[in-house]
Amino acid sequence: MWSYERRLEFPVNIKQPNAKLAQAIISQFGGPDGELAASMRYLSQKFATPYKEVAGLLNDIGTEELAHLEMVGAIVSQLTRNLSMEEIEASGFDKYYVDHTLGVWPQAAGGIPFNACEFQVKGDIITDLMEDMAAEQKARSTYDNILRLVDDPDVCAPIRFLREREVVHFQRFGEALRITQDKLNSKNFYAFNPGFDKCENCNG
C-alpha cells in the first residue's frame, strides 16, 4: 500500500532546456542502473526475504527509489520543455521525439527499452543483497558520469542529491548483509538458504 505526497523528495526547478542532456539523464529513469530497476528490484525481492528487518529495509529503500524515479522524470521532462523544432533536430532528440514526443518513457540513454532482465530476484538473501549493493554502486557511477556532462546548477543539485542517496543505500544494504550473516551458520553461510530451506534452528 502506498500514498502520494504532492512534493518531490528534492526540488527540481530547471530554467534552461537541454535536450541533449535529457537523453543522457533518461538512463537513470529506465536504464540498466536506473531508478525504475532499483525500485522494482527491492520491492520484488522483499517477498522472499526471510528476516523482517531486512525485508522492511528493502521495502523502505524501494519506496524511496520511487521518489527518485519521479525526480529523474521531472529532470528529463523539464529539460525538454519549450523546445523548438530546430532545437529538437540539432540536439539529436528527434529520434526519441518521433516515438514519444515530449513524454517520458523508460529507456536507457542508448534507446534500449526498460526490461525486467536488468535486475534479478534470486530468492536467496545473500545473493539478492550482493546484487543490491552492486546496483547502488552502478547507479552511483552513472550519476558520476552524468555530473561530468552537466554544468547547469539547476540540474547539478538534484543529481548530486541522488548520487549521495546511492552511497547511503549501499551502506544500509551492507548492514543488512551483516544482520543476515549474523543469523546464519558462521562456519558456512551457504549451508542453507533461509528463504527456502526449512530448518529447525534457523528461523532467526
Place this chain on the structure above:
Amino acid sequence: MNNKEQMLRDIGILCFTVVELSLYLDTHPNDRNAIEYFNHYNRIKTQMEREFSKNYYPLKLDYADSNQEWRWGAAPLPWEGVCG
C-alpha cells in the same frame, strides 16, 4: 523566498531527515538517540505539513478536506517545477 516557499523548503528538509533516520533505524533499531531524533523531527514535520496544507494546498490526501472546490485536484503537480 515567500512564506509558502520557505515552509515547503523546511518541510522538504524535515521529510528528508525522517526518511534518512528511518533507513538508519531499520538496521539500528535499538539506537535510542536516533529514535529520539526521529520522534522529534517526525512531530515537527507532521505539524508543519498540517499547517501548510491548511494555508496553501494539501500535501497529502489526509489533509485534503474540501468545501466548494476539490483541493487535492487543484494542488500543483510537483514534477512541473516552479519556473515553467
